[in-house]
Every structure is written in structure tokens, then in C-alpha cells.
Amino acid sequence: METVTKPGYKHTELGWIPEDWDLRSYCDLFSFLSTATYSRADLQDDQEIRYIHYGDIHTKYDFHLDILNSNLPSISNNKLKAYSLLQEGDLVxxxxxxxxxxxGKSIEINNVGNRKVISGLHTFLLRDYHKRTASGFKGYLHANPFVKKQFYELATGMKVFGVSKNNLKKVFIPLPPLHEQTAIATALSDMDRYISSLEALIAKKRLIKQGAMxxxxxxxxxxxxxKFGEVFNISGGYSASRDQLSNEGYCYLHYGDIHGSNKSYVNVENEYGNIPKLNIGLAKISSKSLLKNGDIVFVDASEDMDGVSKFIVVENHPEIPFISGxxxxxxxxxxxxxxxxxxxxxxxxxxxxEQFQYFAVxxxxxxxxxxxxxxIDLYFPKMEEQIEIGKILSSMDNEIHNINNKxxxxxxxKQGMMQELLTGRTRLI
Structure with a gap:
């Protein structure tokens, strides 16, 4: 059998990596320090010791955590005990x-200063005492495709997937020389800053739109x-569970999809492929439940008060059969x-x-x-003013949509950059 070679690369148990890169396990690179076990119920907002909860790693933070500019929960000083305080560059x-x-999702700690911060329940606190990882690079380790694959293979659990310290001995990281780590971290951090600027701009535009509305x-x-009852014919939908829906049949509007949508309208023609279908004869569906252009569909159930008034407007010029569910x-x-x-x-x-919330039970x-x-009372201006209001708010939505596309x-x-740079397929040397 012919031996496969790749100039400048070496073959490892993970695959091909640059010949001047190393393979190191988490346990080889990092020391494991003590973490606390306080639950969300133990946390407060105004105490001295800041606290990193594992749930916030999953939902709030990506790659790096800027302590100076983050609103972390806290615990009182008497709960600090002997837990390790975080230092600059630690990995949680x-x-x-x-x-x-x-x-394996992780965040690298930045801007600790003299602030007292501890790592909490369901976290590992990792510190590179030997300085083999460059500042900014550690936060991207878990995003390396080679590393993610190993985490997937080692994850244990049913409803909750977990990794143990013993497992981390088996997870190996392709490690570039320090100068290349710095170059990779700089390139990815620049992209992160650009992404953050777009996210901040979207948030600003949404606030402006909210004020305009x-x-x-x-x-x-x-x-x-x-009254709604004066100007609308009000009826219900055809009941079918999510399990009955598929890719075959007629378009079906499930109330869960109204709750999950970030838009206030659905264009049936443009979004046809993404709308779930119900395989049923139309003769079984009341005409009141078949959605036409301009119909409004409200949810009649919500797990929170904010969702009680959730609705969607139907754009359906071709009159594609669309069943309200x-x-x-x-x-x-x-x-x-x-x-x-x-x-x-x-x-x-x-x-x-406010009226929907008043009537909610x-x-x-x-x-x-x-x-x-x-x-419910509905106030509305003359048609000319409606059109103008619609134009103004649509223009704002279009602007937000364009930034979202960017x-x-x-x-x-960035995903492509990580796949290339963290595996060594593309070099920054």
C-alpha cells in the first residue's frame, strides 16, 4: 500500500496537523482548580463575590468573558470559603x-483586575501555569473541529450530556506555536468584534423601532x-398535533410556530418549503380555518403573559391552501x-x-x-395614514433585516475561519 504524505503536515490520531504543531490533552495543558456549587437560587445581584454559573456559559457568553463589562450574579463574602479566585486568562x-x-463549551476570562470572581456549579476552572497557550487563544479551543469531535464521542448522559475530569485526559488539542496562536486569536477576535458591532447595531435599531411604534x-x-367582533369574523383552527405534521399535504400553521417566529407575518408562497404540512383532505377543513391573504391569526395559549397577544398576518396572494391549526x-x-x-x-x-393580558386566564x-x-378595542386611522405608518415601520424592518443578513x-x-485556522489547514505564519 502506498504511503500517503502531505508536505509540511504530520498524521496524528486526530488527522493531519502542521508538523510544527503539538498534541496536548486538557489535563496536560491545564491545572484544575476548585469551583463552588451554589445553585441559581443562592445567587444575588449586589454582593462582593461575582459568580459564573454554567447556565450563563451556555446562554450568554461565547468564547470570552469580559468581567469588567459583564453583569455577573454574586454571592456574599462569607460564602467564598477556599474556592479559587479567577485570574486573567483562566478558562472556565x-x-x-x-x-x-x-x-465542553468554554470561556476565557478577561479584564479581571482586582475583582473577586469564582467559578460555579457544573464548571471546571482551568489554569495554564506553564504559559503554553497565548492570551485570547484558549477561548476558541472547544470550537476546534478536532476537539468538538472528541467531546461528542465522550459525552455521557441521556437528557443532560456531561464530561468528567477523567474524560478530559482523553481530549487532545492541536496546539500551534505561541506566535501562531496569537495570530489566530487576533484574527478571530477581530471577527468577534465585528460581529458584536453588528449585534449592537441591531439592538439599537430595534429600540428605535420600538419607540417609533x-x-x-x-x-x-x-x-x-x-370592537374586534364588529370588524372581524372570529373563528378557531383545525386541531392537529405536531406529530401529525410532515412534508406532505397542505400548509399548516401550528401555534408553536407563531410563538417561535421573529416576524409578524408569513408569506406562504415564499416560505412554502419551510411551512409544515398536514396530509388531510380539504373537505374536512372548515372554510373559516383556511387562511386567505390579510387574515390575522392569534395564539389562544401561551406559557407567559408576553406571548398571550402573539399573532401573525398571512400574505397569501396565490391562495395556496393554508390551514390554521x-x-x-x-x-x-x-x-x-x-x-x-x-x-x-x-x-x-x-x-x-394590555387588553389580551387582561382577558388571559x-x-x-x-x-x-x-x-x-x-x-378587544381596536383604534385605527384613515387608510392614508395607515399606509404611511406601514411604510415607515417596514423601512425600519428592512434596515434591521439587511443588518441581520450581514x-x-x-x-x-467566522465558522469557516475557525475550521481553517484551528486545524492548521490555513496557516497564519
Whole structure:
């Protein structure tokens, strides 16, 4: 058999890596220091000792944690005991995850200064006493495809996946020379800063839009008022569980998809491939549950009060069969008194949300009935003003959408950079 060679690279148990790179396990590179075991219920907001909870590693932080600019929970000084205080450049790893993607997720600690911070429940605190890892590089170790593959293979558990200290002895990291680590960390950190700037811009634009909506959608003296029941025919959807849905049949609007959407409308033609389907004869579906262009669909159940008024406006010019589903309330306009674009925004008005919350009943799940929805007051301006309001808010949405597209591309580019740079396929030397 012919021996395969790759100039400048060596073959290891992980695959091909640059010949001047090393393989080191987590236990070889790092010392393990003591961590606390306080639960979320033990934490406060105004105490001296800051605390890193493993849940926040999964949900709030990526790659690096800037202590100076982060609002960490805290514990009182008398709970510090003998736990190790974090130092600049330490690595904190979550040892438990609810999914494979989160296994081994870690953050490198920056800007500690003289602040007292400890690592908490379900974390490993790792310190490189031998200075074999460059500042900024450690935070990306778990994103190395070679490392992620090993974590996937070692993860144990059913509902929660975990890694142990003993397992980390078996996880090997392809380690470049220090100068290349610094170059890689700089390139990835530059991309992270660009991504953060886009995220901050999106947040700013959303706040501006929120203020504009508050101003534009608050009822004025010359606006007309009607009860929902006066201007809409209110009906329910066809009940089918998520398990009954597939890729075959007719488009089906599940209330969970309304809750999960970050938009206030669905374009059936453009999004046809992503809409779940129900394989059923249309003869079994009431015409009241078949969604036409301009129909509004509200959820009738939510796990929190914020979701009680969640809705979606249907754009369906081709009249593709679209079934409103389980836990939905369909509002079909009796007359064309609302501009389609305006509909996407007017039901987000504060006074509308407050009325839905007033009528909501339930304990663990809050719900509104069709009879309650009919009693909700709707204020609306003349058609010309509706069109203008719709244009202004649509323009803001388009701007946010365009920045989101830039963000998506930047995230993909960074993913590609990590796959290339952290494996040595592309060198920064």
C-alpha cells in the first residue's frame, strides 16, 4: 500500500496537523482548580463575590468573558470559603449540557483586575501555569473541529450530556506555536468584534423601532374605534398535533410556530418549503380555518403573559391552501378597512397587548377565548395614514433585516475561519 504524505503536515490520531504543531490533552495543558456549587437560587445581584454559573456559559457568553463589562450574579463574602479566585486568562468550562453542541463549551476570562470572581456549579476552572497557550487563544479551543469531535464521542448522559475530569485526559488539542496562536486569536477576535458591532447595531435599531411604534400606534383623537367582533369574523383552527405534521399535504400553521417566529407575518408562497404540512383532505377543513391573504391569526395559549397577544398576518396572494391549526384564533376582516402592511404592526401596540393580558386566564398556561377577543378595542386611522405608518415601520424592518443578513454572513465566515485556522489547514505564519 502506498504511503500517503502531505508536505509540511504530520498524521496524528486526530488527522493531519502542521508538523510544527503539538498534541496536548486538557489535563496536560491545564491545572484544575476548585469551583463552588451554589445553585441559581443562592445567587444575588449586589454582593462582593461575582459568580459564573454554567447556565450563563451556555446562554450568554461565547468564547470570552469580559468581567469588567459583564453583569455577573454574586454571592456574599462569607460564602467564598477556599474556592479559587479567577485570574486573567483562566478558562472556565461547563461540564454539563442539554445538547451535544454545548458539550465542553468554554470561556476565557478577561479584564479581571482586582475583582473577586469564582467559578460555579457544573464548571471546571482551568489554569495554564506553564504559559503554553497565548492570551485570547484558549477561548476558541472547544470550537476546534478536532476537539468538538472528541467531546461528542465522550459525552455521557441521556437528557443532560456531561464530561468528567477523567474524560478530559482523553481530549487532545492541536496546539500551534505561541506566535501562531496569537495570530489566530487576533484574527478571530477581530471577527468577534465585528460581529458584536453588528449585534449592537441591531439592538439599537430595534429600540428605535420600538419607540417609533409606541409613537405611531398610540391612538390619536381622530382615530376610529371598533370592537374586534364588529370588524372581524372570529373563528378557531383545525386541531392537529405536531406529530401529525410532515412534508406532505397542505400548509399548516401550528401555534408553536407563531410563538417561535421573529416576524409578524408569513408569506406562504415564499416560505412554502419551510411551512409544515398536514396530509388531510380539504373537505374536512372548515372554510373559516383556511387562511386567505390579510387574515390575522392569534395564539389562544401561551406559557407567559408576553406571548398571550402573539399573532401573525398571512400574505397569501396565490391562495395556496393554508390551514390554521391547534390553539389559534383566526380573524378575517369583514371589510377592507386595514392596510395589509399596517396589520403587521398595529396589533403590537401596547394598548392591544394590555387588553389580551387582561382577558388571559390560566395558571401554568395563559389563554384567551374567542369571545374575549371579540371584546378587544381596536383604534385605527384613515387608510392614508395607515399606509404611511406601514411604510415607515417596514423601512425600519428592512434596515434591521439587511443588518441581520450581514450578521449571518459574518457568523458563517467566522465558522469557516475557525475550521481553517484551528486545524492548521490555513496557516497564519
Amino acid at each position: 468550562m461547563a461540564d454539563a449540557s442539554e445538547d451535544y453542541d454545548g458539550v 409606541q409613537e405611531l400606534l398610540t391612538p390619536k383623537e381622530d382615530w376610529e374605534m371598533r 391547534l390553539h389559534t384564533i383566526v380573524a378575517k376582516s369583514k371589510t377592507e378597512f386595514l392596510d395589509l402592511n399596517y396589520k403587521k404592526y398595529c396589533f403590537q401596540a401596547k394598548y392591544i397587548k 390560566g395558571t401554568k398556561v395563559s389563554g384567551v377565548s374567542k369571545s374575549s377577543v371579540k371584546q 450578521l449571518s454572513k459574518a457568523l458563517l465566515l
